[in-house]
Amino acid sequence: AQSVTQLGSHVSVSEGALVLLRCNYSSSVPPYLFWYVQYPNQGLQLLLKYTSAATLVKGINGFEAEFKKSETSFHLTKPSAHMSDAAEYFCAVNSNYQLIWGAGTKLIIKP
Amino acid sequence: GAGVSQSPRYKVAKRGQDVALRCDPISGHVSLFWYQQALGQGPEFLTYFQNEAQLDKSGLPSDRFFAERPEGSVSTLKIQRTQQEDSAVYLCASTLLYGDEQYFGPGTRLTVT
Numbered sequence: 403a404q405s406v407t408q409l410g411s412h413v414s415v416s417e418g419a420l421v422l423l424r425c426n427y428s429s430s431v432p433p434y435l436f437w438y439v440q441y442p443n444q445g446l447q448l449l450l451k452y453t454s455a456a457t458l459v460k461g462i463n464g465f466e467a468e469f470k471k472s473e474t475s476f477h478l479t480k481p482s483a484h485m486s487d488a489a490e491y492f493c494a495v496n497s498n499y500q501l502i503w504g505a506g507t508k509l510i511i512k513p
Numbered sequence: 514g515a516g517v518s519q520s521p522r523y524k525v526a527k528r529g530q531d532v533a534l535r536c537d538p539i540s541g542h543v544s545l546f547w548y549q550q551a552l553g554q555g556p557e558f559l560t561y562f563q564n565e566a567q568l569d570k571s572g573l574p575s576d577r578f579f580a581e582r583p584e585g586s587v588s589t590l591k592i593q594r595t596q597q598e599d600s601a602v603y604l605c606a607s608t609l610l611y612g613d614e615q616y617f618g619p620g621t622r623l624t625v626t
Contacts (some may be wrong), residue, residue: 436614445517445604445617446556492555499544503555509625
């Protein structure tokens with residue numbers, strides 16, 4: 403069965419610093435992988451997705467993620483954090499029609 | 514419509530009341546999902562529709578929860594005899610293609626007092 407693990411329920415970085423949010427998955431089939439962002443009191447918005455094409459996926463707002471099959475990872479990065487990036491981030495893997503979700507990582511940006 | 518819409522955005526119910534939450538998916542999207550999201554957690558799957566057919570309701574926590582999508586577009590999630598543990602944000606999502614990215618509505622925050 404597919405599963406997703408996000409390391410760190412909270413990550414704090416300074417404005418302008420590198421953002422790294424970790425996601426590891428388990429899947430018995432080649433996965434589709436997703437990162438979503440949720441701002442307070444809003445629904446989830448797709449940041450980027452991996453669907454077995456290029457392993458480095460670029461998304462919105464300057465985020466990107468790299469699929470590493472050998473490490474079963476799909477970590478999310480952004481070179482320089484902005485205050486507007488403060489939100490909760492969820493990694494998900496597809497399982498037939500469903501998405502299996504990680505528990506989320508809250509990104510805190512320090513001025 | 515331009516995106517998935519949900520109504521109401523906020524609902525306060527007294528314990529024991531029935532509530533109905535509405536979801537309007539993106540026009541033409543075949544698949545529709547309902548999720549429950551507790552504070553500080555990821556979405557938990559409740560149920561899945563393909564057109565008007567409810568193909569999976571394994572995530573519904575009890576028989577007090579009921580969902581329908583009679584014409585394959587708008588969906589309603591009904592909770593009977595609400596309990597405090599039902600307090601959560603209820604999210605609706607739709608997809609065009611099987612297994613593809615899901616488009617989410619803003620959610621309905623239900624508070625049971």
